[in-house]
């Protein structure tokens with residue numbers, strides 16, 4: 001496995017590789033990330049992972065400084081997963097001082113769900129991912145469905161700016177209790193984790209209702225909210241949204257159709273958890 005710590009080093013190593021599946025990450029890798037590498041391997045002969053905690057996608061009060069950076073463990077995981085090339089740039093490699101500001105925006109996709117709650121976040125994600133695509137030059141890029149709004153936005157980025165690559169959406173990996181895997185789960189105490197499980201419970205209930213024929217988004221949202229709001233009152237939560245949207249436009253819908261998705265964001269203590277699920281009406285199964 002080659003570890004490149006600068007853009008020139010990376011470009012040199014990349015030149016000797018063929019078809020590449022790319023998994024951009026912020027490190028603190030877990031089985032969910034490795035599953036993206038596995039999916040990528042089904043599409044391309046070689047794989048690259050970037051590890052970069054991107055400052056431009058964190059708000060001033062978010063956890064940029066606290067974000068876990070277990071770099072040696074991450075490299076060992078990449079090695080054991082058979083990754084060919086790791087890109088490990090420093091902040092000044094990607095953001096040299098004195099470069100003029102740049103901002104990519106998709107107003108209709110940024111103004112919903114996490115967008116208003118995390119101002120600047122998706123612009124920062126688009127900025128770093130566009131740069132990484134240009135540096136890495138992959139044929140395929142793998143993103144988890146867990147960050148569904150991010151996946152929809154980056155799919156729009158590739159379409160709109162004609163990046164010559166295919167986005168590969170990868171299913172969310174869950175722990176046996178149902179919690180979607182996330183690097184931030186390590187912040188949760190055991191009681192907080194138990195409280196956070198209401199998220200996957202609510203999503204699976206919505207999915208089951210749709211499978212049984214329910215089409216009303218209002219009924220689904222009400223059901224999810226009920227499940228999310230019951231639970232140990234000693235654990236503080238902040239339910240930010242429980243929404244039913246079109247999976248491509250991310251706009252709220254009234255009735256379930258193909259490409260419908262339920263999404264939830266909830267803070268448990270100080271940890272913000274997000275999760276989502278496809279809502280597939282019986283006729284399209």
Ligand code: PAF
Nearest residue numbers: 024025026054125128147
């Ligand atoms: O999903 C993430 O880990 C990040 O948002 C990404 C795509 C690596 C960009 O920094």
